[in-house]
Amino acid sequence: MSHFADRLTAAVVRCRTPVMVGLDPRAESLPRGLLAEDRRHDPTAVADAFARFSCGVIDAVRDLVPVVKPQAAFFEQCGPAGMTALGRVIDYARQCGLLVVLDGKRNDIGTTATAYAEAYLGAPPESPWGADALTVSPYLGDDSLTPFVDVARQRGAGLFVLVKTSNPGGRMLQDLVIDGRPLYRVVGDYVEQLAAASSGTSGYGAVGAVVGATYPEQAAELRAAMPHTWFLVPGFGAQGGTARDVAAAFDPSGRGAIVNNSRGIIFAHSAKAYKERFGDARWQAAVEAATRDMIAQLAADSPAGRL
């Protein structure tokens, strides 16, 4: 595969939106009819429903957005059957021409980090999962990140390293100040080095950063400090981030950031704004409408409108 950042840039420009749809299936939130009430505690039945639901979401958004982000945790919650379902979902998204960022927040040291990277990154059969990129955690330091970078570069895949996360508790460590510089900047500066050293023709690197929508000031600071780094921006919608909040994460041409929405899109059938119009029966139409609305919001209130 060609360079990840080049593929991401091309996909965002082609779709004229940086919206990323998060695939976070939850048994209690599925549209009626996808999972019988009495099967909610059967991991195999839940896993199968998660796969059918996620593929249904993909069908609804495949012509609208460049990228989806399956959340590994919800599939892992169904045991081994859930991992088979995750494999199906990634395969289907690839077949539909979507980029896939697996949200696994993995990391480990040395050859174990290499094993995670080889597991998830790249096209099948080189990778048995086939994700285009993976989220990774930085606490283990530089020698835990470089094995991921090496595999990503070999395989035309990408990484998104946690830098400044969207949750309130993220401040506990990430905002600690070392010699006048918060920890998220220490991590951000290292990620930018990795990105600059791995940049493709788009000017962006194979290594990106997770930067929450809930901290717009820090997003602006990091955007200025990290010109080669794609941002994956969580926290839009359910967590409170708005199109104006995420505006600072983009470069002036509207590139450099993908903005994730999970619950606000995939469970639109039960949200006030869409429930009456669509309801459970037309849940895929609700997903499509919510996606179109988010695309319009970002186009109106952020540099994504320049794409």
Next chain:
Amino acid sequence: MSHFADRLTAAVVRCRTPVMVGLDPRAESLPRGLLAEDRRHDPTAVADAFARFSCGVIDAVRDLVPVVKPQAAFFEQCGPAGMTALGRVIDYARQCGLLVVLDGKRNDIGTTATAYAEAYLGAPPESPWGADALTVSPYLGDDSLTPFVDVARQRGAGLFVLVKTSNPGGRMLQDLVIDGRPLYRVVGDYVEQLAAASSGTSGYGAVGAVVGATYPEQAAELRAAMPHTWFLVPGFGAQGGTARDVAAAFDPSGRGAIVNNSRGIIFAHSAKAYKERFGDARWQAAVEAATRDMIAQLAADSPAGRL
């Protein structure tokens, strides 16, 4: 299940050793005969070999040690089939009466953290995987750890939070100094709070810490600062840690630390010390001999001898 730290204490005392065997299968290191040369790139064949090998290791050590630690990364490397193999290995270890710490270094925010915790922690069918404890990463902060603690306490399970890891690069973030205190101490002090608030009759809490064998001075510092916290000590053997190096991780009665060895035990058949005596054909005897040697080393050169 009863309190995790009480079960761990009882198991360590019963076996009179804190040795933990790390199940880190690698296709290129398996004893001859477990995986045909021409199947090394077939994820299903590799996954099946990993399950048979890991269960064979369990058979060799089940009467000697209290706890095993499967490394999720190597199973994930085989795709969905690898996860089915991981499930088999955890099941078998449980059936053999061993405690299981899954090394997954997971984390996420809010209800996603809860999903990981509910996935892995506790006995089946409550958890589809059935681990007694899970390793977790702290970068996302306090509100990412408390969901794990809540589920662990409800289910009699445990956690090991990365505090001071065994790899050289761990220093990059973990040794940064904030107001005179290194980051690993900030994390360690928070983990100790969680441990003290969840302590069982043994005096230790449901929340433990990963503290590498390769930093004996820091282990001593953390042991003194974290009296309610079990330490999971990686880095013994292949990474250079010795029985003397890990001595500081124990409390005076020889409790409070489990010391992991992966490659030094599971691949003993190809190590100089055991190869001639056992070789590939008698690889399980090599595993047993290496385990007995490590038990003896810790008994001679650390407080584990007082168990």
